[in-house]
Amino acid sequence: MSVTPEQPVIPKIRLNAILNVMSKGVHTDKRPLHSYRQIEIKTGVVPNAEGSALVKLGNTQVIAGVKLEVGQPYPDTPNEGVLIVNTEFVPAASPTFEPGPPDENAIELARVIDRSLREPRVIDLSKLVIIPGKKVWLVWLDIYVLDHDGNLLDASMLAAMAALATTKIPKYEVNPGTGEVVIDRTTRTTPLPISKFVATVTVNKIGNYLVIDPNQEEESIATARLAISVSEDGTIVGMQKMGMGYFTEDEIVKAIELALQKGPELINTIKASIGMG
Amino acid sequence: MVVGKEKPKLIVNGKRVDGRAPEELRPVRMEVGVLKNADGSALVEYGNTKVLAAVYGPREVMPKHVALPDRAVIRCRYRMLSFSAEERKSPAPSRREIELSKVIREALEPAIMSELFPRTAIDIFIEVLNADGGTRTAGVTAASLALADAGIPLRDLVAGVAVGKVDGVLVLDINQIEDMYGEADMPVAAMPSLGRITLLQLNGVLTPDEFRQALALALYGIRKLYDLQKEALRRKYISTAEE
Numbered sequence A: 001m002s003v004t005p006e007q008p009v010i011p012k013i014r015l016n017a018i019l020n021v022m023s024k025g026v027h028t029d030k031r032p033l034h035s036y037r038q039i040e041i042k043t044g045v046v047p048n049a050e051g052s053a054l055v056k057l058g059n060t061q062v063i064a065g066v067k068l069e070v071g072q073p074y075p076d077t078p079n080e081g082v083l084i085v086n087t088e089f090v091p092a093a094s095p096t097f098e099p100g101p102p103d104e105n106a107i108e109l110a111r112v113i114d115r116s117l118r119e120p121r122v123i124d125l126s127k128l129v130i131i132p133g134k135k136v137w138l139v140w141l142d143i144y145v146l147d148h149d150g151n152l153l154d155a156s157m158l159a160a161m162a163a164l165a166t167t168k169i170p171k172y173e174v175n176p177g178t179g180e181v182v183i184d185r186t187t188r189t190t191p192l193p194i195s196k197f198v199a200t201v202t203v204n205k206i207g208n209y210l211v212i213d214p215n216q217e218e219e220s221i222a223t224a225r226l227a228i229s230v231s232e233d234g235t236i237v238g239m240q241k242m243g244m245g246y247f248t249e250d251e252i253v254k255a256i257e258l259a260l261q262k263g264p265e266l267i268n269t270i271k272a273s274i275g276m277g
Numbered sequence B: 001m002v003v004g005k006e007k008p009k010l011i012v013n014g015k016r017v018d019g020r021a022p023e024e025l026r027p028v029r030m031e032v033g034v035l036k037n038a039d040g041s042a043l044v045e046y047g048n049t050k051v052l053a054a055v056y057g058p059r060e061v062m063p064k065h066v067a068l069p070d071r072a073v074i075r076c077r078y079r080m081l082s083f084s085a086e087e088r089k090s091p092a093p094s095r096r097e098i099e100l101s102k103v104i105r106e107a108l109e110p111a112i113m114s115e116l117f118p119r120t121a122i123d124i125f126i127e128v129l130n131a132d133g134g135t136r137t138a139g140v141t142a143a144s145l146a147l148a149d150a151g152i153p154l155r156d157l158v159a160g161v162a163v164g165k166v167d168g169v170l171v172l173d174i175n176q177i178e179d180m181y182g183e184a185d186m187p188v189a190a191m192p193s194l195g196r197i198t199l200l201q202l203n204g205v206l207t208p209d210e211f212r213q214a215l216a217l218a219l220y221g222i223r224k225l226y227d228l229q230k231e232a233l234r235r236k237y238i239s240t241a242e243e
Helices: A012-022 A104-118 A152-165 A216-220 A249-273 B095-108 B135-149 B176-181 B208-242
Strands: A039-043 A051-057 A060-071 A082-089 A129-131 A135-147 A168-174 A181-191 A198-206 A209-212 A224-231 A236-242 B028-032 B040-046 B049-060 B073-080 B120-130 B159-166 B169-172 B184-191 B196-204
Touching: A012 A198, A012 A209, A039 A152, A039 A249, A051 A152, A060 A152, A060 A168, A082 A104, A082 A152, A104 A135, A104 A152, A104 A198, A104 A224, A104 A236, A104 B095, A129 A168, A135 A152, A152 A198, A152 A224, A152 A249, A198 A216, A198 A249, A209 A249, A224 A249, A236 A249, A236 B095, A249 B196, A249 B208, B028 B135, B028 B208, B040 B135, B049 B135, B073 B095, B073 B135, B095 B120, B095 B135, B095 B196, B120 B135, B135 B159, B135 B184, B135 B196, B135 B208, B159 B176, B159 B196, B159 B208, B169 B208, B184 B208, B196 B208
Parallel strands: A082 A135, B073 B120
Antiparallel strands: A039 A051, A051 A060, A060 A135, A129 A135, A168 A181, A198 A209, A198 A224, A224 A236, A236 B196, B028 B040, B040 B049, B049 B120, B159 B169, B159 B184, B184 B196
8 A cells, every 4th residue: 555654844944944045046055956966976886796886966875786697588578688677775875764675665766767768778678688589688777775865766867877888798608408508707798788878857846946856855845756767869768757746737848848958967977977978 | 468479550540459549538437436335436447447446534544653643644555456457467466556556646645635634544445457558547537536426525536548659649548459569658647627737657758749749638638537527426416416
């Protein structure tokens, strides 16, 4: 069952103070409402993973890792590899996160990222076939939120994209007799086939303002959020309205414009961090 | 899913696989008050998609610590019956069902005047009897009727429909085949009289222009469903009043 969450206690005077600051077109940390905090992307942070990235977005920290395993394709896509996305909000990241299986927020975040990668075919899964119909690469993309200071979705997508773009497929050999696949994880050479870059821009409705990249406190007073994933070719590749409020048609059109403007900036940041800039 | 099935042509001579025009809804059926025990209930059909919604409450919250001091908690569960789809669905809650329960709750929250019932719970159960595309939006439509039937004050009814892009054409109220083989699936729900959009998801790729058209098409469909919702409520309550 999905249950109305307890609302964080924010004194009215604080709420009014935040809205007052936003009326001047800036966040509580004085940057413009339509700007991101400082973004830091480090790739290759986990040597044992086939690809990994640590993203700092202000004080928010997210780590994403990719492990590749040999497995069976789905019966309806026998000639494609498989992408599996999981997210965990670890208890270390916030006093409000509890140990245990992923809750609805973590599941939703993982599924939004999964769809935004799958639908525009960010990974060319047809190139991940080892033995057609029998053996393919399973791409396990796991995202862990390490420190929660708002905007987990945009940070997670940055981490996911940077980890995937730096993933290298290990050397392997197929035994022609048994069909067994022997993997040598010490030698990784072929990059994971990435067809395009995507980024997710979440537009928050705080009071009557449309705001990008809020910190945790600002985010907690957002009535609704609209995550918009955009591709570098200028298309919209995924959307999800979240939160207990609503958007008008006009607000949605404005949010899309914002995402189309900010998305390419994020994509350039990822590319620069992995030496593609 | 059928193994190795080729993608069928989804638009032939401007008509869809089931003979509809692109901007045409499936035959819609709505019935209010279909369960005796629930405080409110409704059955909604979009073609072969059949969804039942039941509402209990406002009632005492169990366990007590879930209660909120200034409003009712809304609890929502979306679920597919095991035999509702082509392949048997395991009765254990799937990740999809967990996500959709949240998305549907958040589609209904803006409509419910929950501040009138502090320390209570309003429970919404959505059971998909037969799935043929658009189950979450039919679920929202049914749940809002069930809430109205339970006498819970609403700011407006919420109605939902999914728009898709199939063979390059934007189509209203997609069915299972169109969802499976189409390029995009965009479920939308709104409170039409207030112009508030409460659910919006996009699973697929659209250009910004296509998106604007798709949203307009969804809102057009939602208006039609909204009229049918009001008709269904009148049917039940006017006949009850005459008895």
